[in-house]
Amino acid sequence: MRTTLDRIRHTLSFEIIGFAIVAPLGTWVFNMPIHDIGVVALFSAVLAALWNYVFNLLFDRAMVALWGHVNKTIVLRVAHAVLFEAGLLVVLMPLIAWYLHVSLLQAFMMDISFSAFYLVYAFVFNWAYDVLFPVPQAPGKNGNKNEKQASSAR
Numbered sequence: 816m817r818t819t820l821d822r823i824r825h826t827l828s829f830e831i832i833g834f835a836i837v838a839p840l841g842t843w844v845f846n847m848p849i850h851d852i853g854v855v856a857l858f859s860a861v862l863a864a865l866w867n868y869v870f871n872l873l874f875d876r877a878m879v880a881l882w883g884h885v886n887k888t889i890v891l892r893v894a895h896a897v898l899f900e901a902g903l904l905v906v907l908m909p910l911i912a913w914y915l916h917v918s919l920l921q922a923f924m925m926d927i928s929f930s931a932f933y934l935v936y937a938f939v940f941n942w943a944y945d946v947l948f949p950v951p952q953a954p955g956k957n958g959n960k961n962e963k964q965a966s967s968a969r
Contacts, residue, residue, distance in 0.1 A: 826867045830860045870899050896937040900930045
């Protein structure tokens with residue numbers, strides 16, 4: 816499993832890069848002042864950062880409990896991204912409506928748009944992160960021949 820420092824690096828890099836993309840893009844798409852979209856994006860990023868840490872920790876623990884490892888297939892990566900965004904949608908929609916003085920339907924459409932962006936972004940980012948910073952494997956897991964040979968030689 817990942818260390819706490821690795822999870823913090825993951826969360827911060829995910830949110831900083833995401834914010835740098837979504838604030839100007841949201842301003843353009845929704846034709847709203849950058850200040851308003853920026854505040855929503857920043858609040859969403861902070862909330863998402865907290866949720867990201869907790870969600871990934873729980874998701875990894877569930878994977879270890881179910882399968883004994885944290886290696887994600889394509890299907891698990893899709894499920895991971897969808898579940899993460901669904902959790903944020905429930906919390907953010909009423910906050911967006913309140914702050915931007917828009918209807919819940921408008922907030923829902925905005926939130927769905929942000930979620931669609933982040934769904935794709937999360938999939939790509941997490942895959943790239945796993946390639947750049949692989950999860951350390953426990954000794955003897957996943958058919959490690961050297962560990963098996965060393966233990967049989969003892």
